[in-house]
Amino acid sequence: MSARILSGKEFAAKFKEDAAKRARALEEKYGVTPGLAVIIVGEDPASQVYVRNKDRACQELALYSEVIRLPETVTEQELTARIDELNYDKRIHGILVQLPLPGALARREKEITGRILPEKDVDGFHPVNVGRLVMGEPGLVPCTPAGCLKMLELAGIAMDGARAVVVGRSNIVGKPMASLLLRENATVTVCHSHTKDLAAVTREADILVAAVGRPGFIRADMVKPGATVIDVGINRLPPDADHPRGKLVGDVDFAGAAEVAGAITPVPGGVGLLTVAMLMENVVTAAACQLAAQKD
Numbered sequence: 317m318s319a320r321i322l323s324g325k326e327f328a329a330k331f332k333e334d335a336a337k338r339a340r341a342l343e344e345k346y347g348v349t350p351g352l353a354v355i356i357v358g359e360d361p362a363s364q365v366y367v368r369n370k371d372r373a374c375q376e377l378a379l380y381s382e383v384i385r386l387p388e389t390v391t392e393q394e395l396t397a398r399i400d401e402l403n404y405d406k407r408i409h410g411i412l413v414q415l416p417l418p419g420a421l422a423r424r425e426k427e428i429t430g431r432i433l434p435e436k437d438v439d440g441f442h443p444v445n446v447g448r449l450v451m452g453e454p455g456l457v458p459c460t461p462a463g464c465l466k467m468l469e470l471a472g473i474a475m476d477g478a479r480a481v482v483v484g485r486s487n488i489v490g491k492p493m494a495s496l497l498l499r500e501n502a503t504v505t506v507c508h509s510h511t512k513d514l515a516a517v518t519r520e521a522d523i524l525v526a527a528v529g530r531p532g533f534i535r536a537d538m539v540k541p542g543a544t545v546i547d548v549g550i551n552r553l554p555p556d557a558d559h560p561r562g563k564l565v566g567d568v569d570f571a572g573a574a575e576v577a578g579a580i581t582p583v584p585g586g587v588g589l590l591t592v593a594m595l596m597e598n599v600v601t602a603a604a605c606q607l608a609a610q611k612d
């Protein structure tokens with residue numbers, strides 16, 4: 317194995333420390349603690365892990381945190397009524413509806429997440445925040461791609477003029493990732509399930525971001541020698557003797573790709589940790605904007 321392993325742990329710790337300092341400064345200035353509300357509908361096990369990590373981070377940073385668990389049987393009207401309450405709640409500066417939504421609610425994802433006020437939309441999913449990102453204006457940026465960008469910055473990976481290939485075009489990862497890399501002056505290609513000869517495209521990448529949702533999808537022969545590989549995937553393999561809850565793996569064949577890449581993020585312990593750190597940063601940023609606006 318030759319690649320440099322980019323660990324999310326130390327970077328995440330640094331960001332959380334910065335966010336904690338900014339939170340204390342807001343408390344001093346306004347007497348208000350930044351607050352996050354997470355709404356989780358149903359019992360998706362992967363979601364439970366993320367929710368637990370977020371709740372833990374809020375405690376670590378001494379932010380105010382509410383987790384609202386709703387049954388799978390909740391109606392869209394009941395759900396949006398809860399969002400409206402949180403929109404008006406002065407203790408809450410950030411609202412996040414955990415995705416994927418179960419059952420019929422999944423088809424209403426856009427309407428449900430769009431109900432969150434743009435200034436409280438710490439996921440950066442609201443069309444107003446999406447527009448700001450694409451236009452290169454300040455706003456709340458989706459936490460996962462923001463974390464990937466921070467990882468590249470802190471690792472000292474040059475983005476200006478680099479060829480970046482993003483595999484995956486979801487609204488939560490692929491598309492905002494492409495916008496962020498473009499903003500950093502990378503030459504960006506976005507691949508998806510209709511892309512022809514994907515390996516030929518990915519082999520051109522100085523920076524390769526995998527957000528596909530398939531374990532081991534990016535193999536060594538798809539990686540340009542010396543490239544930086546960012547593995548966003550979070551996949552749980554079926555349980556075996558060594559991993560009774562199922563092993564957590566990314567979208568990259570880590571052992572193979574690490575032979576070829578110059579730098580690579582592991583799963584777990586990679587960019588996932590930065591997602592949580594960026595969420596904390598977004599909550600504090602959202603609180604700072606709301607508190608400043610109330611003052612005038």
Ligand SMILES: NC(=O)C1=CN([C@@H]2O[C@H](COP(=O)(O)OP(=O)(O)OC[C@H]3O[C@@H](n4cnc5c(N)ncnc54)[C@H](OP(=O)(O)O)[C@@H]3O)[C@@H](O)[C@H]2O)C=CC1
Nearest residue numbers: 460484485486489508509510527528529548549550588591
């Ligand atoms: N670490 C973190 O913080 C986070 C991790 N994740 C993880 O990242 C991964 C991706 O998540 P998400 O973006 O929500 O996933 P989606 O399922 O929403 O999107 C997957 C994307 O991959 C593309 N794709 C699927 N199969 C292929 C293929 N054979 N060839 C090329 N492209 C393909 C799809 O193309 P098409 O559009 O054509 O269907 C789609 O654009 C998952 O493992 C998820 O768990 C997600 C969010 C946060």
Ligand SMILES: Nc1nc(=O)c2c([nH]1)NC[C@@H]1CN(c3ccc(C(=O)N[C@@H](CCC(=O)O)C(=O)O)cc3)C=[N+]21
Nearest residue numbers: 366369413414415416439550584585586588589591592
């Ligand atoms: N509205 C919404 N916003 C999201 O940002 C969102 C979502 N819904 N639904 C689910 C996905 C997934 N996601 C992760 C966040 C952190 C880790 C994470 O902390 N990972 C660590 C720990 C993993 C573990 O504890 O096992 C790691 O990779 O090392 C993983 C995955 C955010 N998502």
Ligand SMILES: [Mg+2]
Nearest residue numbers: 415416486488
């Ligand atoms: Mg998705």
